[in-house]
Amino acid sequence: MNISKKNLICLLCLPLLSTLLSGCWDDRELSELGITSGSAYDWEDNQWKATYQVINPSSGASSTGGTGGGSTSSPPFVTFTVKGKTIMEAVEKTNLTSTRQMFFSHSRITVLGESLARQGVNQLIDMFLRKQDARETVYVFIAKGEAGDILDQLMQLTKNQGAGIQLMIEQESRLVSYYPGIRMFELAMALSSESGSAILPEILLTGREVMDETQETGRTDLKTRLALGRLGVLKGEKLVGWLSQKQAFGLSFMTDKIKTATIVFPSKPESGDKPDASFVLQKSRTTVHPKWENDHYVIDIHIKGSGVLSELGSVMDLNERASITEMEQALEQQVLELVDNSWKEVRKLGADVTGFAIKIHRSDRKRFKQIRKDKNWDRVFQEIEIRPHVSMKIERTGLSNKSFKSVHEK
């Protein structure tokens, strides 16, 4: 009994002892960390040019709301721009200029410069999947020019710009649905899937000047703001083209990414095509059925949606079923055009961002295997014919029964 007791003490103490003796290997004190909230990558002179946005904790960047303006002289974040032959070399180089070790786990966004996107993104994705502290859940954006400039721009209403951009894209995909926010692992999934293509939303500066001084956020109307723009299309690993917001919207319909959206349409198509009414699409569902017809695929796209009328600029009595039906048809027409328009552009780019390859693989795996074997998916894709079927339903018309314009008709 005595011996076992002694051993017991030893065993209880040893972990303690060993830790006491050996010190700490992996600890990082908070004050040694440069908390990175966003990163941007460009390709310049055959080198990676990386920009990191590091949060400055003492500026009170955690508090949202309130501009702070000129009162706080220190900026909410600072940026470092470094170059390197590989990404990690660039990261290492920041340590030559920064007092703090870069810490990526709290990154929210990554912006790719167009130069890099044309060069290829595989290596970047690999780094994100491999590195232990890199988040796969960062939102990825693409910027037309220099990606690093985006990170310099200060934001109003939120001091942590990376988190702010994340809020923007999440809000966009929830309320506007032009395109979904793409996170790093979703990008990787899309590029590694059967279709081998992906989309990335564009982020841009609305003005020329970059608002990078804290004094400048003191004004109410910033000269330059951050905004979401078009949709970049990647095929393989490279950027092949852009879709306009309208085309992106059509793509959202095709890929069932619509959450809520506002559609503008002409309420009386026969009396002119001028759109004068808006409709809030609250529910939308898209099903895609590919089938082989003779020598090419025909894709049936069924889009079903319902929502509320929110704005009306023509004279109309909404108690009449006919006028509602008329508007619904106009809506359907509008969506059809969006989809067709979008498909034309997608086909022109030759990038299967619609995910048709995945659908075909799932429904018709034998033929797909053959196609894959023959390596002629691109040709098959070009020959695809889509048949969109849209049905829109106006479920409610809001709080008034007649358009206000009808007051003047009397």
Place this chain on the structure above:
Amino acid sequence: MPGNPQRTNPNKSDNAEQSVPAPFPLDPSLEVNLQVLSHRIGQSSDIVVRRFTNESLSSLELAFIYIDGLVNADVVNQGVLQPLLETVQLKSEFISATDAFQMIKTQILPIGGVKEGNTLEALLPMLFDGYTLILLEGLQVGMAADTSGWEKRSINEPTSQGVIRGPKEGFTESLRTGTSMLRRRLKTPDLRIEEYKIGQRTQTGVALVYLEGIASEQVLKEIRRRLNAINTDSILESNYIEEFIQDGGLTPFPTIQNTERPDAMAGGILEGQVGIIIDGTPFALLAPSTFFNFFQSSEDYYQRYDISSFLRLIRYSAFFVSMLLPALYIAVTTFHQEMLPTTLLISLAAQREGVPLPALAEALLMELTFDVLREAGVRMPRTIGPAISIVGALVLGQAAVQAGLVSAAMVIVVSFTAISNFVIPSLAIANSIRLIRFVMMFIAATLGLFGIMSFLMVLLIHMAGLRSFGVPYLSPVAPMVPRYLKDIFIRVPLWDMTMRPKTILGEETRRQGEHQQPKPQGEDPV
């Protein structure tokens, strides 16, 4: 049972074979007896020896010996002296000492407890218990009448285990009061009270209280064995007994509960535990106790079951908070910053800006400060108590933050940890995690969450291997006995607890009838 040592050589006191003086059989001569007695107990001022002779008539010679302060003077005067002095027969010259002895014992003394003994060693302990010794000239046997009645603290509300609803009386230092309180609560012939005298010099009364048939024989046997094996010269508080008999001597976890509340003890006894009441302390022991017993408070059963269950869960979380929070804080802020929400991380980082100490040192500093404050609070005279709270709260808390010595978050962590520690109803287990917390902090600072998990594993396996008098310490959760879980994490309504919710029991496991959920009789009105 240890013997009654007369003169123990302190140098040899740890020796197993102690020098027990040879018992002194009473001498026929009263004079000799009194001499030996005074030699044995010395000339202590509180010992009263009263010779009493009937010089006129008889040869009968008596002596009373009692200890002032231990006896009730009224009882001695009216119950012993007066009858003896007034009884006529004793004054007769024809009465022999033997007859007188019998007469005194059976007729004269109006006192319940009268014992006899024929050696000094048998009589002395009674003297120290407040008996009055009566020795007669010419007899080799002495008599002891129970005249005890020393100053006692009256029954008060328990100070360390208060309740809002429930009985407000607590044990006192008197063993007899304690057993009486239990008798009053358990009016069943099955209640057994076994008494021991432990400690060669203190001769402390220790009572084993249990319910025949409900307590497990096996456990009882083990407790008796361990009590009998105690070989020490003093038992001053229940912790002496606890340390001598508890399992796994080197565990940080208590395996015996202590309580000040007779109702809590009655509850434990009714569930098959064995109570140990120790003379001289209001804290009684309950064994065997599992880990989960320490989270049950007697108030759980005096309140509605829903709120009791909620409070139980709060206590368990408080236990974990109190053990792990500082360690988790260290691990998260120095190893796993990715776990925190970004805004929280940034505000933590902003607070840490300018704090000169690493997180571990900061935490240690604050924890130690708190422990110092706590200890100071116990020692401090009542009148300057408020001063310490000002010093503690304002100077050490607020000023330290403002001076940039520690971060505000750390103050929150430490105070929450401290408060959580007081949520746990049993001080015993609350104290054990106070130490574990420090070990946790060190390990967290070197290996992060992995270290915490490793140490938790050590604690878990240690607890899984621990037993309290044969009962697995983690039962009934591991090994899992689902039907006993009714009173562990939650407390089910009383009418649903048909079985006694303990794992080790005697034969009578059922405590009440089934289907007692109150339901309205007949049809519903309306």
Place this chain on the structure above:
Amino acid sequence: MNRKVGTTQAAMLIVNTILPTATVVLPAIISNYAEQDAPLAILLSAFFGLLIAYIVGSAVRCTNGAPFLTWVGEKSSPAIAAVLGLFMLQFYLDTSTTILREFVNFLKDNVLINTPISILCVLILLITIYMVRQGLEAIARVNSLVILLYLLFVPLYIFGLTDEMNVHQLLPMFDHSLAELTLASITPTTWMSEVAVLLFLAPYLQSPQKARIIGWTGLIFVAMLMMFSLIIALMVFGPDLIRLSAYPGFSAASIVHLGRFIEKLDILFISYWVLSIYVKFSIFLFATVECFKQTFRVGSSRPFIGTLGLLIVLECLYTWQSTEKLNLYNKEGRFLVFFLFNVLVPLGAVGLDRFTKAKTKRKGWGA
């Protein structure tokens, strides 16, 4: 003092004997071959696993709770038992080593990047030795607590990933040939064959007669949990990306989020996993010690636990230094070795039992 392990607890032990290493490495290995048909591969391997459990259970039933090697010695000859014991000892040492190595590798990859590997090894080993010294019953109790925690983590995993899951990632089913499925199911089958530790745990079971049931329930749970983690990883990442990831289950955990406040919970899952792998390692160390005890017929194994542990640490530190060797072994060597010791040995035991019974019967007739 030592009481025996009940049947439920034993089944839970089997779950944690197999699961911890399997959940980490498994999805990557299976989906290499079977992609979205990986769940089918698990089903297939579960079927094989149940078969193995049947054999092992029968073997335990033959020994009826007697120490396995002693029993073999009695039935055949002590020499055979000794040789078999030596081989099995080597096997269990190796297996324990690989478990330790995988444990440490995982920690190095995910959490403690700079901490020296030797420190980790020694620390883990010390804790595990302490666990083994507390006896199988204590391990079983801790194990049941660890398994209880699934009740917390499984819902967290599911709720945290509901937004990201896409059922269509599982389609098309039956895309792979049976050959590919079999190939994919080999590795999970080898994991499942670890149920053979029952041979050495049998003396500590309350009712060794129920070994078959224990093995089966354990394996069914294992298969279910494997399916669960695999299907979720598949639904989140899709069949293509999952192949790239070294630890898909945990990659999925790193995406878990509840609202915007609770995210990046992989550390939490890793911590939980740490608990379960401690249990696993201690079970195997226990089996190793038990095998040692039976081979060399020592009464008390206590003085030898440390030595065996040291051996394991040394082997772990010096033999399995490179990860690719470990992966190669996982992929190819492991199957053979496991088949030999986890299937053929119990099968041989059953055969031996039949043979001796037949012999005594014949003798009985003769007399």
